[in-house]
Amino acid sequence: MRHQILVPTDFSDNAWSAALYALKLYANKPCTFYFSHAWTFLNSGSRTHISQSYIEPLIENAKEQLEAVKEKAKLESTSSDHEFETIFSYGSLMDxxxxxxxxxxxxLVVMGTKGATGAKKIFLGSNAVTVINKVRRAPLLLVPKKCTFETPKKILFPTAFTRFFGEEIMRVKQLAELHESTIDILHINKKDTLSDIQNSNxxxxxxxxxxxxxxxxxxxxxxxxxxxxxxxxKDNDINILTMINYEHSFIENLIKEPVIKKLGFHSRIPFMVIPRID
Structure with a gap:
């Protein structure tokens, strides 16, 4: 099986850290890595005042940077089964x-996150939140700033057991297969018993x-x-956190809250968000 991995990049150190993590996570698997860049011209004034002769060099420069990222990834890769492609597009990251x-x-989509920065301590960053909310075709692996790769011996999967586990759980299993990881299932509840539905699930x-x-x-x-x-x-040396992004789930509440101090949540490990299958 050849894995198709998408790594969006804005050419930042953050994005490169995510790319490195992806290369090492899939070091022993046949993969095609697609490095993508969405080019948008940001101008506070009227677009009509900007000449094409000014814009074209900017576009060419972005294309060259994208190609450079691909070549850099080739040098970092340790597998002859890795292939590399670029996708240059116009418009938004989501497009x-x-x-x-x-x-x-x-x-899998692999993205770097800005993490907690500045006085407001923003969680993930606006781009990551937008992608979590809208991507429904593939899981999203969010790699925190300056996160270094550690072989994922332990994967955490929190669940309330209130929903039947369909195809979504396949994503957790596929992740665990990469490095024969142990899956830690976590149930958080005030009660010490499960309902019949929870027990069945x-x-x-x-x-x-x-x-x-x-x-x-x-x-x-x-x-x-x-x-x-x-x-x-922290207490169990977890390497990757995974969650299914159900409607009205913990993730939904998490990404609505801009101030991390109120939530007490700031993942220093990669966080895989699995889209629900409707």
């Missing part, structure tokens, strides 16, 4: 991702994961789920 998803059947999950090493973990709901997840990550 670029949607185009790549449709044309190349992308398996738990049993179906166990069946789905029968060929994987996994652990079931229960935590009381203290303060916020964000605090519980953050503490579990």
């Amino acid at each position: 670029s991702i949607e185009f790549a998803n449709k044309e190349h059947n992308i398996d 738990l049993e179906s999950l166990k069946t789905s994961l029968k060929d994987f090493e996994f652990n079931f973990n229960w935590m009381p709901d203290y303060n916020t789920k964000a605090h519980a997840i953050t503490d579990f990550i």
Whole structure:
């Protein structure tokens, strides 16, 4: 199986860190890495006053930078089964991702995030939040600023067991297969019992994961789920956090909150958001 990995870039150090993480995560797998750049002309005045002779060199420069990123990735890759392509487009980041998803059947989008910066401590950054909200074709792996690759021995999957696990759980299993990772299932609840529906969903999950090493973990709901997840990550040496982006889910609440201090959540490890399948 050849994996199709999309790495959007704005040519920042942040974006390059995400690219490096992707290369190492898939170091032993046949992959095609698509480096994409969405070019938009930002002008506070009227577009009609800007000549094409001014814009064209800017476009050419961006294309050259994109090609340079691809060549740099080739040098970093340690696998002869890795292939590299570029996708240069005009318009928004979302348009670029949607185009790549449709044309190349992308398996995973890997993006760098700005993390907590400045007085407001913005979580993820506006681009990442937009992509989480709108991308429905492929999972999104958000790589924090300055995150260095560690072999993902442990993957965290928080769940309330309130929904049946369909194709979405395949994404967690595919991630675990890359490095034979253990899957830590985390349930956060004030009650110490599960409903009949929750028990049924738990049993179906166990069946789905029968060929994987996994652990079931229960935590009381203290303060916020964000605090519980953050503490579990820290205490259990988790390498990647995964969640399914259901409607009215924890992720939805998380990305609506701009001030991290109120949430107590700031992931220092990659965060894979799995789109729900409607």
